Amino acid sequence: MASHCRVLVVIRRKLNPLFASYLQKGDLVFYDTDYDRIVNHVGIYESSNKMINATSSKGVSDTDTNNSYWKPRYVSP
Structure with a gap:
């Protein structure tokens, strides 16, 4: 799992900076x-x-990014 996390960090660093209010x-x-x-x-x-x-628990779904679980865990660029 650690190698997957490292790959995600590299991808994130290569993206143009995005802020939550500008997401498309x-x-x-x-x-x-x-x-x-x-x-x-x-x-x-x-x-x-x-x-x-x-x-793994819910499979694929639409999720509210502002709910109490996801909002505090959002990583801004």
């Missing part, structure tokens, strides 16, 4: 789900604060 459909959104300052989850932004998200 198809942008990748990055999260640090365990607060260790390493990106370990990526979603695809849809629109209206929704992302396509896949988890």
Whole structure:
């Protein structure tokens, strides 16, 4: 798993800086789900604060990026 996280950090650094208010459909959104300052989850932004998200517990779903779980874990560029 650590090598996957390292790859995500490299991808994130190569992207143009994005801020949550400027997200467009198809942008990748990055999260640090365990607060260790390493990106370990990526979603695809849809629109209206929704992302396509896949988890082992829920499978693929539309998720609100402003909910109490995802909002504090969002990693801004």
